Amino acid sequence: MKNGTVHAAAAIYPGSFDPMTMGHLDVIERAAAIFPRITVAVVVNPQKREPLFTLEERKQMIVAATNHLGNVEVTDFRGLLANFVKLVGVGVIVKGLRVVSDFESEMSTALMNRSLSGVDTVFLPSDPRYSFISSSLVKEVFFLGGEIEHYVPDAVLQVMRAKRASLRPTERTEENRPS
Ligand code: PNS
Numbered sequence: 567m568k569n570g571t572v573h574a575a576a577a578i579y580p581g582s583f584d585p586m587t588m589g590h591l592d593v594i595e596r597a598a599a600i601f602p603r604i605t606v607a608v609v610v611n612p613q614k615r616e617p618l619f620t621l622e623e624r625k626q627m628i629v630a631a632t633n634h635l636g637n638v639e640v641t642d643f644r645g646l647l648a649n650f651v652k653l654v655g656v657g658v659i660v661k662g663l664r665v666v667s668d669f670e671s672e673m674s675t676a677l678m679n680r681s682l683s684g685v686d687t688v689f690l691p692s693d694p695r696y697s698f699i700s701s702s703l704v705k706e707v708f709f710l711g712g713e714i715e716h717y718v719p720d721a722v723l724q725v726m727r728a729k730r731a732s733l734r735p736t737e738r739t740e741e742n743r744p745s
Contacts, residue, residue, distance in 0.1 A: 575657025577601040577688070580647050582612035583624045585722045587704055589696035591631055593662040596690055598635045605656060606632070610644040618705055623725060630721035648682035659685055664692040664700075 577597055583590060583606075598604050608624050611617075617624065625640050632638045643650040651659060659679060661672050669689075676687035699717045708714045708726055715723055 575601060576603040576605070576655070577658040577660045578605045578607050578651055578654070578656040579660045580607040580609060580643070580650075582614070582617065582701065583608050583628060584612060584617040584619055584701050585624060585704070585718060585726065586628050586631060587696070587699045587701055587718050587722075588716070589662060589664065589692055589699045590628075591719050592693050592696055593660065593690050594628075594632055594638060595635065597660045598637050601658065601660075602637060604635075604638045604660070605654065606638060606640045607647075607650065608640065608642045609647075610642055618729070619725070623729075627719070627722045627725055631719035646682065648679050648685070651679070651683050651685045657685065659687040661687055661689055662692050663689045664697045 577600075579594060579597060581590065594604060594606060606628050608621060608628070610621055619627070621642055625642060628640045632640070641654075647659070659676070661676070663669055663672060672687070672689065676689075680686050696717075704714050704717050707717075709730065714726070718726070
């Protein structure tokens with residue numbers, strides 16, 4: 567390989583996306599400018615807790631928010647990410663890093679994924695405008711009555727408003743949602 571040669575590789579951007587935030591969208595847009603193809607892969611069952619949004623809702627929000635990008639597709643996976651990346655044959659895993667604590671957990675995850683699959687992880691530093699935004703904070707702020715339109719794509723805001731309207735009054739705040 568000559569110095570300066572860049573090998574283009576299809577990339578995968580995995581996550582819970584419960585829901586997608588502006589930080590996620592920023593990473594997708596920047597990754598889509600670097601790699602020829604990005605597969606956004608929504609995990610079916612996030613380990614942390616029961617998702618607020620169904621798998622279809624999470625995928626549809628991403629499709630709607632990324633329809634201006636020609637090289638992004640949205641899919642889902644269950645089980646080990648390492649098995650999925652081997653199955654679909656992508657060359658790179660993309661992850662965003664917001665703060666130092668992200669780095670600590672993502673580093674061991676990246677090394678485990680490389681050990682299991684041979685596929686490396688490329689980290690994109692979060693844009694400082696979005697480094698404090700997380701899906702869980704967005705949900706908490708929204709269900710406690712705060713404004714979140716600067717933190718999520720418009721397609722997500724619409725779905726969140728519909729979700730809040732569909733909940734019974736006693737379920738409408740984060741503190742009342744079952745964990
Ligand atoms: O958006 P998140 O919740 O930070 O995404 C985490 C995700 C889905 C990328 C991670 O939990 C994952 O890869 N889950 C699949 C199960 C797996 O492969 N676990 C071993 C990781 S080394």
